[in-house]
Amino acid sequence: MADTNKQSSEKKEYHKKATGNALTTVKNHSKENDLKLYGSCFCPFVQRVWISLEVKQIPYQYIEVDPYKKPDLLLQINPRGLVPALRHGDWGCYESTVLMEYLEDLSEGQSLLPPQPKTRAHSRLWSDHINRHIIPSFYRFLQEQDQQKQVTLADELKTEIGKIVDVADPTGPFFLGAGISFVDIQMAPWVVRLNRVLKPYRGWPEPEPDSRWAKWVKAIEENEHVRATTSTDELYLDSYERYAENRPNTSQVANSVNSGRGLP
Ligand SMILES: N[C@@H](CCC(=O)N[C@@H](CS)C(=O)NCC(=O)O)C(=O)O
Incomplete structure (x- = not known):
């Protein structure tokens, strides 16, 4: 006791x-x-x-x-x-x-979506990929307790990230080119948490040097607005231990992942 x-x-x-x-x-x-x-x-x-x-x-x-x-x-x-x-x-x-x-x-300040209808649709399509594939995959991997299954889930997350990196602007550093836009912002919080949560809890690797993915991660991490909304590393490490241990009643997100449903 x-x-x-x-x-x-x-x-x-x-x-x-x-x-x-x-x-x-x-x-x-x-x-x-x-x-x-x-x-x-x-x-x-x-x-x-x-x-x-x-x-x-x-x-x-x-x-x-x-x-x-x-x-x-x-x-x-x-x-x-x-x-x-x-x-x-x-x-x-x-x-x-x-x-x-x-x-x-609201059309105030900088636009996050480009003006061209096709590039807007492209942004929405890949934002949908983040929501339906990358994010659930992130939580499945983080919550999995079985080490063998973790290996498979790490690969699954890498594959889903690989798909969006493949369609990003080749020069970048952001998804559509030089400036941050809708898709980058949809993705940024989980990029921040790859390094601060998945790395310490699941051994998530650093991006391959000089890869397109490395360039994107760096641009997101260095963006002033991402930084302005990011706390110190300890906050994420502490806050996500519940997920990493898959504790009961962690959250609606965790319950949905455990029961194989879509995210709330
Ligand atoms: N689909 C929602 C998900 C929001 C969400 O899951 N937020 C979590 C915190 S990160 C929450 O409020 N959880 C409360 C709960 O699980 O009861 C969105 O995109 O806004």
């Missing part, structure tokens, strides 16, 4: 407050604003919307919420109680991809 207590007290928990650069950004956006992002510091889906706001330089207020406690102000916007949620005046909405499109539709 004493042992069990000791073990549980050593377990790492998810963080409830941003650290490092992300904390500075939170502080710079703590003032009341009509546009409110309800987010959680560890959440990659939130980081997508957060990067978009930073790239576009749209004024906003960041409000930290615990999505596992589901405060009323979150449930009022999103009955499913997931972050990110956005409130704009008396209207609210949720789902990270939908929110990125909403910010795009």
Whole structure:
């Protein structure tokens, strides 16, 4: 019994407050604003919307919420109680991809989608690939406890990433070329977590030097808006131990992965 207590007290928990650069950004956006992002510091889906706001330089207020406690102000916007949620005046909405499109539709600041219809469709197609293939594959690999299966799941994730790298602009460094755009932002939070979560917990390898993938990862990691919304490494290491140990009741994402359903 004493042992069990000791073990549980050593377990790492998810963080409830941003650290490092992300904390500075939170502080710079703590003032009341009509546009409110309800987010959680560890959440990659939130980081997508957060990067978009930073790239576009749209004024906003960041409000930290615990999505596992589901405060009323979150449930009022999103009955499913997931972050990110956005409130704009008396209207609210949720789902990270939908929110990125909403910010795009405000036509304020830098566009994330290019003007050409075909390149827009290309961006949406590969954003769909990230959501339907790369992200579920990331969690399957992280949550798998069987080492043999982990090898197969690492390959599966590499294959899914390889597909999007193959269709990226050959020169880059970003998906469509010189500047960050929609697909990069959809992908960035998981790129950040490859190095900070999958590497320590599952031995995820560094990109092959001079490869197109290495160039993309570097560009994302060095982007000022990605950095402005990224906390210190420890926050991710601690927050994802629950996933890496596949603890029961970790989250809706973890439950969906365990039951073979699509992500929430
Ligand atoms: N499909 C959603 C997923 C959002 C999501 O899963 N957010 C997590 C935090 S990273 C959450 O709110 N979890 C609360 C829960 O599992 O109850 C999106 O793209 O916004």
